[in-house]
Amino acid sequence: MASMIHRLQRIVQEVNRAPDIDRALVLITESLTQDLNTDACSIFLAREDDPEAFVLQACSGLNPDIIGRVERRLGQGLIGTIAERAEAMNLVDAPRHKKFLLVPDSGEVDFPIMLGVPIIAHRNVLGVISVQRVENAFNEDEEAYLTTLAAQLATSIERAESQGRFSTKQATTHMIKGVAGAPGMAIGVAMVLNRGVTFESVPDKKTSDIDGELQSFKEAVRKVCEELMLQADKMRDSLPEEECALFLAYAQMLSSGSLIDDTEQGIKQGNWAPSSWRDTVEQHAYVFAQMEDRYLAERANDIRDLGLRVLRKLMLEQSVYLDFPDQTILVGDEVTATDLADVPIDCLSGVVSAHGSSSSHVAILAHALGIPAVMGVPNLPVKQLDGVDLVIDGYNGSAFINPSKSILDEYHQYLREEAAIEKDLLVIKNQAAVTSDGLQVSLLVNSGLMSDFTPSLRSGAEGVGLYRTEIPFQIRDRFPSEEEQFLIYKDVLETFRGMPVVLRTLDVGGDKPLSYFPIAEANPFLGWRGVRITLDHPEIFVTQVRAMIRANVGVDNLEILLPMISGKGELDESLVLIHRVRNEIEEELGQKIVFPKIGAMIEVPSAVYQIEDICALVDFVSIGSNDLTQYLLAVDRNNENVADLYSSLHPAVLKAMRQVVEGAMRSDTPVSVCGELAGDPLGVMALLGMGIDSLSMSVGSLLRAKKVIMSFSYEELTELLQLALAMSDASMIRDMYAGKLDQRGLGGLIRAGK
Numbered sequence: 001m002a003s004m005i006h007r008l009q010r011i012v013q014e015v016n017r018a019p020d021i022d023r024a025l026v027l028i029t030e031s032l033t034q035d036l037n038t039d040a041c042s043i044f045l046a047r048e049d050d051p052e053a054f055v056l057q058a059c060s061g062l063n064p065d066i067i068g069r070v071e072r073r074l075g076q077g078l079i080g081t082i083a084e085r086a087e088a089m090n091l092v093d094a095p096r097h098k099k100f101l102l103v104p105d106s107g108e109v110d111f112p113i114m115l116g117v118p119i120i121a122h123r124n125v126l127g128v129i130s131v132q133r134v135e136n137a138f139n140e141d142e143e144a145y146l147t148t149l150a151a152q153l154a155t156s157i158e159r160a161e162s163q164g165r166f167s168t169k170q171a172t173t174h175m176i177k178g179v180a181g182a183p184g185m186a187i188g189v190a191m192v193l194n195r196g197v198t199f200e201s202v203p204d205k206k207t208s209d210i211d212g213e214l215q216s217f218k219e220a221v222r223k224v225c226e227e228l229m230l231q232a233d234k235m236r237d238s239l240p241e242e243e244c245a246l247f248l249a250y251a252q253m254l255s256s257g258s259l260i261d262d263t264e265q266g267i268k269q270g271n272w273a274p275s276s277w278r279d280t281v282e283q284h285a286y287v288f289a290q291m292e293d294r295y296l297a298e299r300a301n302d303i304r305d306l307g308l309r310v311l312r313k314l315m316l317e318q319s320v321y322l323d324f325p326d327q328t329i330l331v332g333d334e335v336t337a338t339d340l341a342d343v344p345i346d347c348l349s350g351v352v353s354a355h356g357s358s359s360s361h362v363a364i365l366a367h368a369l370g371i372p373a374v375m376g377v378p379n380l381p382v383k384q385l386d387g388v389d390l391v392i393d394g395y396n397g398s399a400f401i402n403p404s405k406s407i408l409d410e411y412h413q414y415l416r417e418e419a420a421i422e423k424d425l426l427v428i429k430n431q432a433a434v435t436s437d438g439l440q441v442s443l444l445v446n447s448g449l450m451s452d453f454t455p456s457l458r459s460g461a462e463g464v465g466l467y468r469t470e471i472p473f474q475i476r477d478r479f480p481s482e483e484e485q486f487l488i489y490k491d492v493l494e495t496f497r498g499m500p501v502v503l504r505t506l507d508v509g510g511d512k513p514l515s516y517f518p519i520a521e522a523n524p525f526l527g528w529r530g531v532r533i534t535l536d537h538p539e540i541f542v543t544q545v546r547a548m549i550r551a552n553v554g555v556d557n558l559e560i561l562l563p564m565i566s567g568k569g570e571l572d573e574s575l576v577l578i579h580r581v582r583n584e585i586e587e588e589l590g591q592k593i594v595f596p597k598i599g600a601m602i603e604v605p606s607a608v609y610q611i612e613d614i615c616a617l618v619d620f621v622s623i624g625s626n627d628l629t630q631y632l633l634a635v636d637r638n639n640e641n642v643a644d645l646y647s648s649l650h651p652a653v654l655k656a657m658r659q660v661v662e663g664a665m666r667s668d669t670p671v672s673v674c675g676e677l678a679g680d681p682l683g684v685m686a687l688l689g690m691g692i693d694s695l696s697m698s699v700g701s702l703l704r705a706k707k708v709i710m711s712f713s714y715e716e717l718t719e720l721l722q723l724a725l726a727m728s729d730a731s732m733i734r735d736m737y738a739g740k741l742d743q744r745g746l747g748g749l750i751r752a753g754k
């Protein structure tokens with residue numbers, strides 16, 4: 001068993017390292033011939049232009065001249081039959097099978113024993129691997145081995161094929177398909193962020209300038225030590241002294257001892273500083289990792305972490321300054337929210353990320369900035385895209401690499417049409433969001449960046465329905481102090497003076513990490529997240545709530561929202577802390593203050609079923625449709641493999657939201673929605689139909705949502721919701737609402753072109 005796993009691992013690794021698909025296929029046939037002791041082996045792959053035609057791409061033990069010349073259609077011959085049935089065939093006398101088709105000149109008749117298995121990735125049959133022998137039927141173990149291998153190789157083959165196709169046809173248009181991340185379109189130039197300096201990415205290099213390398217190494221260490229001391233200083237405002245001491249200990253660990261000596265030794269032997277440092281760090285980390293004592297073993301991570309800091313300093317000095325093209329489309333394996341912040345906002349036109357989906361935070365941020373995003377693109381040839389022309393369509397999640405003139409013309413036309421729609425929408429900017437039969441809807445914005453304040457005010461928002469406080473936390477390298485937070489919150493409260501501003505307490509964990517507060521968990525979305533963290537760290541929670549309440553003095557428009565509430569207990573505990581802060585501040589000021597409204601996010605299924613208990617404790621609830629969808633459907637909001645299953649218009653999600661509305665109405669508690677659904681024109685139709693009259697969304701969606709509201713009556717939306725709730729799946733519901741939107745001539749609100 002062990003040897004089978006090792007053999008499999010070896011082949012998969014070799015194939016993944018192969019420079020191109022042809023070499024990968026040769027490797028597979030060679031390994032199979034050896035491992036399964038076969039006399040012949042062949043691999044057929046589907047044609048790019050016709051997925052029902054399978055062409056022989058590699059073989060061993062057969063006449064090599066037939067490579068590229070034998071083709072089988074779906075259902076034709078044994079290969080076509082395996083592809084059609086999508087299952088293995090194990091035959092002792094292949095030529096006697098009724099589907100057998102002889103390939104002239106192949107030498108095949110000599111090998112009557114045949115085992116063939118399909119190669120399937122993402123439900124598509126990519127090809128067929130077949131092995132043949134003169135004698136000895138393939139046993140069950142061999143069949144299991146080949147099936148496992150084909151399943152493991154499928155994604156590698158898919159990736160190698162896609163990258164190969166791309167690189168061999170550089171100048172031709174290549175369409176890629178992911179999922180819609182944030183709406184809009186862009187024509188621009190791909191820019192692959194060189195964020196990922198890792199130990200693995202450091203090449204070995206020799207140097208003749210030993211003094212120069214020693215110098216830059218010392219300089220890098222000095223800078224990191226300086227940063228660590230500064231961090232310790234800054235942390236004193238927000239963390240207890242013991243935790244600050246950690247930074248000093250790091251600085252000490254760095255500036256003396258064998259880490260430095262060993263690296264200098266390596267440089268003196270002629271290695272450049274980055275690889276010498278890499279080797280030293282890896283050796284030291286390894287020694288710690290092997291230690292029995294858990295505490296000491298964990299120090300391996302500290303060493304790697306410190307190591308990376310120094311490495312980044314070293315590598316940055318060796319790399320060139322990034323020049324951003326005017327129409328930058330940020331491309332990466334996993335573009336993050338903070339990557340967006342690295343690009344000057346005037347240059348940023350779009351985002352394409354191999355991983356993630358519309359509810360990833362980077363997509364939400366792109367949406368807030370009015371920038372299209374295409375997420376979850378399988379096999380995105382990231383490394384080959386830097387500087388390449390791109391057209392991206394964030395409505396349907398597609399993009400074109402090296403777009404042809406006709407595609408460029410088409411998208412220029414769409415962009416003109418979109419500009420016309422935007423212009424039309426401006427007409428309603430100062431009008432109230434009221435349905436044709438008089439239901440008044442409050443439209444608020446989701447925020448977290450200073451940069452969206454002005455556009456939010458300009459687009460007629462009636463306040464901030466969700467301020468994600470984690471964003472100012474994420475862009476720092478330590479917890480912001482109470483004073484820093486006070487200034488940030490004061491700014492937003494003042495900017496929207498006279499309108500409600502909902503500040504959400506820190507919602508980190510899940511896919512929102514803090515670089516300075518690492519959390520390693522097997523299931524982060526089901527783990528330490530949101531209010532669970534802040535209740536375990538009351539010092540963080542209390543500092544934040546103090547900053548919020550102090551900032552509200554004299555402005556009096558603050559509302560506090562608690563994320564990830566999964567039970568009444570968390571609310572009770574949060575409320576105790578919030579009241580304690582209020583008392584403290586009143587005592588400090590010697591005066592009574594206006595106590596903010598407190599709300600709970602409904603984004604965990606348990607909260608749906610406890611809605612009445614929750615409403616009894618709070619002033620309002622806000623439905624977080626992003627997380628509620630993820631938790632109800634058991635679909636990771638960032639996982640592109642299951643992105644097709646993620647839909648906030650799923651009947652189960654709509655039913656849960658209706659249950660929340662009904663529960664809240666019974667106790668007269670206002671309900672709003674602040675997930676992405678609230679800004680999706682189809683979502684607006686569904687939510688209004690439930691009687692929800694307060695929606696908070698990305699500023700870019702505001703006028704579109706208003707247009708939808710003004711184009712329908714509440715009565716008809718109630719009827720449409722009944723129809724939707726009777727449907728069995730999300731796509732039927734989506735089509736039904738999209739059809740209604742089209743009938744009103746509003747299709748351009750949800751797709752490219754009018």
Ligand code: PEP
Nearest residue numbers: 603624625626627674675
């Ligand atoms: C949500 O879950 O719907 C929500 C608004 O919160 P976030 O997207 O920040 O998790």
Ligand code: MG
Nearest residue numbers: 603624626627
């Ligand atoms: Mg959430």
